[in-house]
Amino acid sequence: MSHASRDTVSSAKPWITTGALLLLTFLMLALANASLPRALEIMALTMLMLMQVALIAGNSMRLRHAHPGILWTFVGGLLVTSVLLYVLIAPDAMRIREMVTRP
């Protein structure tokens, strides 16, 4: 079934989604300006970013109504690959930094 033939969404929903996205954006700005420990800041901002992405993908792109095949290719393809890529390269990047800054 195509998305077009799915249930009709009320007009208020896009604004609720946008409102939630804006709220999260301002929360992220507040966190970025607060003097938090770096690790906590990174974790909190990443979590909020993923919440925003989930809102856009789920509500606006209607991914939660999409076929599981598309849903899992999207989530697996993008999120898992990105996380894997980052987890694999981050230690090497930090090793290079250590080598460069070592007296």
Added chain:
Amino acid sequence: MSLQASAAVQQANRWDGGVCPFGAGWRTVMLWWFIISDGLLFAGFLAAYGYARLSVSNWPDASQVFSLPFLTAMTVVLLASGATMTLAVEAARREEWSTCSTFILVTGLIGLAFLGLQAWEWRHLIADGARMNTNPWGAVAFGAYFFVITGFHGLHVFTGTVVLATAARRVWARRATAVGVEMVGLYWHFVEMVWVFIFTLFYLL
């Protein structure tokens, strides 16, 4: 087995996938594949950026280079365009084509406003001395990553505004379908989603 019988067996065993193997038409599925592969390209850019960022100690402090209120305005503008795009898709589903066309146009105009803000930001940074191969704030790679990542995203926004203008014209002429408008919406929301990643990873962290 005769050649004809063999061909008939092959034909019978061939999976035809039905008309909608992914619960969506082939155009929508193809667009999803495009979005996923394009998303992987951005993931590659951002992972490379993360690598560069972690491996050098003098990466510029984003709060000293960028104006956060200005970036917030850019983000608000793009998120608002997501809402108007969703309203356009809803109107297309209800077959209210005039409303749909108006919302698509508004989305395109907001997209142009975003591009204007981005051009302003680039102009400001270039005036401050930022280039692809140099910048006054620290690590040399900063300028290259900034211009490539934000430029590539800006190119997507520009493409989106062209697609939106075409879609608005088609809707206005009653030559569009709800699925077609929905596909335009999918692309636009993807562009919006990529900005969320760039905003957080490049500007805030």
